[in-house]
Amino acid sequence: MYHKRIKKFPDNFLFGAGTSSFQVEGGIKEGGRGTAVHDLKKPKKGITDFSVASDHYHRFEEDIDLMKELGLDSYRFSISWTRILPDGKNINEEGVEFYNRLIQKLTDSGIKPIVTIYHFEYPKALVDNYKGWLSRESIDDYVNFAGILFENYGDRVKHWLTINEQDHLLKIPERIGFPEEMTGLEYERNAQIANYNMCVAGARVTKLCHEMIPDAKIAPVVNPMPAIPASNLPADLIASMEFNELATYYILDLNCRGEYSPVYRKYLEDRDIFPQINDEDMKLMRDNPPDFIAVNYYMNQTAADSDKEEINLRGREVFVSEEEGIYKIVKNEHIPQTDWGWNICPEGLKIAVMDIYNRYQLPMLITENGLGAYDRLEDGKIHDDYRIDYISRHLSQIKDCIGMGYPVFGYSAWSFIDLVSGREGMDKRYGFVYVNRDNNDLKDMSRIKKDSYYWYKKTIAERGENL
Ligand code: BG6
Numbered sequence: 001m002y003h004k005r006i007k008k009f010p011d012n013f014l015f016g017a018g019t020s021s022f023q024v025e026g027g028i029k030e031g032g033r034g035t036a037v038h039d040l041k042k043p044k045k046g047i048t049d050f051s052v053a054s055d056h057y058h059r060f061e062e063d064i065d066l067m068k069e070l071g072l073d074s075y076r077f078s079i080s081w082t083r084i085l086p087d088g089k090n091i092n093e094e095g096v097e098f099y100n101r102l103i104q105k106l107t108d109s110g111i112k113p114i115v116t117i118y119h120f121e122y123p124k125a126l127v128d129n130y131k132g133w134l135s136r137e138s139i140d141d142y143v144n145f146a147g148i149l150f151e152n153y154g155d156r157v158k159h160w161l162t163i164n165e166q167d168h169l170l171k172i173p174e175r176i177g178f179p180e181e182m183t184g185l186e187y188e189r190n191a192q193i194a195n196y197n198m199c200v201a202g203a204r205v206t207k208l209c210h211e212m213i214p215d216a217k218i219a220p221v222v223n224p225m226p227a228i229p230a231s232n233l234p235a236d237l238i239a240s241m242e243f244n245e246l247a248t249y250y251i252l253d254l255n256c257r258g259e260y261s262p263v264y265r266k267y268l269e270d271r272d273i274f275p276q277i278n279d280e281d282m283k284l285m286r287d288n289p290p291d292f293i294a295v296n297y298y299m300n301q302t303a304a305d306s307d308k309e310e311i312n313l314r315g316r317e318v319f320v321s322e323e324e325g326i327y328k329i330v331k332n333e334h335i336p337q338t339d340w341g342w343n344i345c346p347e348g349l350k351i352a353v354m355d356i357y358n359r360y361q362l363p364m365l366i367t368e369n370g371l372g373a374y375d376r377l378e379d380g381k382i383h384d385d386y387r388i389d390y391i392s393r394h395l396s397q398i399k400d401c402i403g404m405g406y407p408v409f410g411y412s413a414w415s416f417i418d419l420v421s422g423r424e425g426m427d428k429r430y431g432f433v434y435v436n437r438d439n440n441d442l443k444d445m446s447r448i449k450k451d452s453y454y455w456y457k458k459t460i461a462e463r464g465e466n467l
Contacts, residue, residue, distance in 0.1 A: 047439055
């Protein structure tokens with residue numbers, strides 16, 4: 001659709017960038033931090049673990065000075081559960097004080113903190129105690145954790161995020177805390193129990209946030225990969241719709257409407273993995289919808305019909321490329337890919353915004369979007385024009401969405417600074433700021449501004465007029 005574009009982003013639009021605690025902090029044995037489930041996972045050969053990461057734990061002041069110089073309106077980060085509650089139960093004042101100092105430094109620098117309560121880091125002690133999210137006790141412990149954060153930081157933090165990418169988390173045993181041996185039907189059934197418990201926990205924390213900090217806003221974080229049909233065959237359109245239901249909307253329907261979507265319920269019942277639910281929980285979810293929806297967008301998908309007549313259990317596959325009888329994901333010749341095979345489709349972000357808004361009518365914050373790439377340090381510089389191209393094209397889609405009337409109130413690029421990628425260590429970098437280390441050598445950990453840093457600084461200063 002052709003429409004008149006806005007000249008600049010609105011003055012109150014939040015230009016931001018983000019990180020998550022375990023990927024950036026390091027200092028995993030310092031400050032009284034306890035053990036998180038993923039600390040125990042050995043990384044792939046040649047890939048670093050998370051023990052030092054970008055050493056933000058020791059260098060956060062220098063890092064926030066760089067954020068200020070960049071002109072960030074907001075910084076999204078997560079709080080390490082095990083720094084606050086090392087054993088999941090007892091409070092560690094040193095951890096509370098660490099984030100207190102970090103948040104104070106941000107607000108003193110004129111940067112709004114956006115806090116993710118739970119970004120993949122789960123206390124190992126709670127898995128040992130009662131199998132983590134398989135027990136309802138985890139709901140209480142998560143609510144207790146969130147309450148401590150609201151009490152200590154609620155005066156300064158007005159944007160909260162409940163759980164980052166719950167859908168993704170459920171499929172990764174070392175993050176959800178399921179034993180390595182768990183597979184097939186058992187894994188799927190347990191993942192559904194954990195999913196349900198996490199949705200109940202999210203609703204309880206949303207309620208608590210509204211009670212404790214009436215002027216704050218809170219949201220779940222989802223990771224849509226909106227599928228488009230592979231052809232003009234109606235069956236392919238249906239396949240793409242079903243992919244979106246099974247990959248994204250099932251969680252948002254629980255979060256925003258307190259219901260299982262019909263497609264998802266049927267999917268679970270056909271496989272005999274529908275969890276036990278109760279009316280009180282469903283009512284709690286219905287009565288406590290989020291204030292907005294936080295969207296992490298990296299890529300879209302293209303789906304074709306799968307004409308097989310079988311039902312399969314997937315166990316813990318992180319990305320399901322074919323659900324027999326429902327859809328299969330295919331390559332799209334119009335869509336290029338990153339070095340890690342992730343589709344690059346800026347329009348997919350607009351599709352996600354339009355679809356999510358049409359379904360839930362809630363404002364949106366883009367909480368992650370960025371390009372993981374091999375950066376090269378040459379003569380003290382990093383010429384990451386590929387990242388500038390990626391981010392500018394995605395931001396331009398957001399500008400378009402705002403012009404069309406969709407309520408997107410901020411964009412948080414992933415990531416502010418280089419950090420340890422979920423699975424690819426330091427090879428796959430996302431930051432505006434380079435960290436001088438690699439997988440095997442910590443070097444001097446110095447911070448170096450990439451070309452994209454200067455570009456983003458200009459973009460923020462001009463409020464996106466250049467896009
Ligand atoms: C999101 C996560 O799924 O994707 C981040 O919230 C993660 O924690 C990001 O870093 C990019 O994924 P990866 O695997 O390239 O680090």
